Amino acid sequence: MPAAFPWPIHQTTLANGLRVVVAPDPSVPLAAVNLWYDVGARHEPPGKHGFAHLFEHLMFEGSAHVAKSEHFALIQACGGDAINASTNPDRTNYYQTVPSGRLELALWLEADRMGSLALTQETLDNQRDVVKNERRQRYDNVPYGRWTEVMVGLAYPEGHPYAHSTIGSMAELDSASLADFTEFHATYYAPDNAVLTVVGDVDPDNVVALAERYFGRLTARGSFPAPQPEPLPRQFGAPCAVTLAEDVPVPRAFLCHRGPAWGSADFPAAEILTTVLGRGRGSRLYRALVTDRRLAQAEGGFMAAWGLMHYPSMVMGACAPREGIAAEDVVAAYVEVCDEAAQGGVTAAELDRARAMLTADWLRELATVNSRADALGQYATRFGDAEHIRSRIELLDAVTEEDVLRVAAETFRADNRIVLTYLPEAAADAAPPEPAGTEDPADSADSADSAEEEDAA
Template sequence: MQIPIETETLANGLRVTYSEDHVAPLVAVNLWYHVGSANEREGRTGFAHLFEHMLFQGSANVEANEHFELVQRAGGTLNGSTWLDRTNYFETVPSNQLALALWLEADRMGSLLPAMTQQKLDTQRDVVKNERRWSVDNQPYGTWWERLPALTFPPTHPYHHSLIGSMEHLSEASLEDVAEFFATWYTPDNAVLTIAGDFDPIEARALVREYFGAIPRNPSPPGRPDFAVPARFDHTMREVVDDDVQLPRAIVAMRIPPAGSEAWYAASVAGAVLGMRKGSRLYRKLVREQQIGADASAYTFDLTKGADLLVVDVTANGDVTSDRLEDAVHTELDVFARDGVSDPEVARALALIETDFVSSLQSAQDRADTLSKYATYFGDPALVNEQPSRYQRVTAAEVTAFAKEWCTRDNRATLLYVPRVAAVEAAA
């Protein structure tokens, strides 16, 4: 399966990817800014996620929330999301509405600041605080998203602090702080635009140049943070969380090579062997056979700078204690690190990875997002076409070597959630 790809870079630095197909009369517009929580300054965390909200609050020619109204009235869908090192905004619209989607994205890239007000900042700051209460503070196990990075990356590392940021920092943020963050990072030379689906390439290129071409680049591009960390933990780490949860949960992270590196593909396959779906090793051993876990999974974080994480996540079954759960997870990882994997396990993992990869390219928006990812992180959207063959070169011997080097006890960090009534026992 080869995805058709054409690219261009405008004079202002905006990188554009075009992927044309006419399967359905829909076109996806996907805009990635190479900025996330990792780019926030000390004492000013939470800005990247705040801007995911602020960019829907109007620009010079668009009223607050009108972006949603215009796209939905045209029969389209839209949203945005924030991650550690990127923020993206996306629309899927009928083919004849491509100009609308591009104009809306260009208007907020080029003229958000004149429409930014203290009232909008205060309102969206409260929205983010409520989001934190709902998704983190009052959600069972909700703090794991901030506890795991804090446990696995040192305090000065860009990945250490949480994605949603500090509510104290957000409360202290001024309109000038927020405007500076936008002017620094939300510029065409720090963005990747992808158009995928049913469109005329000549018309699309003309629209991109018309709407985005005059937006100025950042005259003083910011420096990137230092992501360097030791390759391994080289010591065990453990945090016990006394929480209002019904069942213990063990989350074990191993530091591994960064996503996209040569050694990472074996790590990705290892994650699939360990915990991809119900035929995986951990699910078979811990859920079906030993009945220690109610669920078990494993996955990589797909971090492309410094180091990635391979994460094993198991929730206890019934009255299984936190100690028993933790011991069982580490025992299975010990076996994995000692004995490695079999050819059938790797064959199964590769088949699942390929199926998921192909599925992720089926819709125009998913394809656009994947192309934006490879253009942003690796500088070349065409790398998407090399992924199936790159995975197929991974052998059981390589995965076994990875397990022996990277999955030992001295490269594990454990985050253990314990029901509040049992916390004293687990911490003893």
């Protein structure tokens, strides 16, 4: 296998705290320009869920020297592409890839919106409508659309930074005022809360000089309010099963276990574990539930380690019964596979397969300058040093069978499991009543959340 990250990395911090990461690659005539702001849905107070994401939309609505929609227009007009932004619970990123000769334009545009925001009631109202349609399209108008929102409401205690949705509720979006967003910009959008990454056919000294020219006069903020939640125990502490009767075509169960955070010591073992158990045609869950026992429908993936960074994350999964099979039977079989791993671990051959898959994934991720820049931004933000990206393959290779067994045993426990089952309304009507103590989170609009990203375009 080739080196984990064969490109040079140059890192500089400007006097105002902006971290600049440059990874030259003269093999393409491009420059990927990527900004990670260390602010996400986790910073939103109660009643203002969805605001970080709505704010991300507003960053395309103009700044001191850039008109509404002009960011997109100017990047495209210079031959750029792969332009967008996304918000998740941890962070907000903004990115574009341009012909390398147009690097300066991309830096100018990003600096202008870091340093200023041209916000009007009209643009806020417009983007509020857009985001409400985004919510309808992704959550409210599709079967099972709200499952992540419901699940994180169950997986984190009320008020925890990860316990609410990135998209926010309709009521919260309706309540957003101009002042919310000017304040949000003033609080979090500052050079010392961001990492600027440039990858491609560029000269590091030139990139730093340009960063200095366009971002250098922006003022450092010094400190940024951050949530201070109580530390979470390794397990949820009690089993949880919730059933929802909705207009869905077939029953479907979603399973969540508390798991290690991205960047923590156990995360590589969690990735290996979930790849062995739940990812791909050769995974244990596929073979046991689909091929062997014919209980579940085929899935692209039965299980994955979600990569939330700041607090314990989740091992998330899903399964659906074949026709004629009860949902609880497929869930029971799923749990059996988890229990088996918790007791017996995984084999050396399974470890090798998972490593081969994850290593090739890494090569795919690094294959484009845009995703390479985003990965560098993540490592620089999480560890304060982008060089940590070089350890990716080494850390996967260092995972032992014992590590996987330990993480499996800590993760796959009855007191660390949430099962959220959707049943078609008609079938649910005919089913016996739910056991006492089952709550229906669909009734509490603010218990929602999603860890999925929301894009501007």
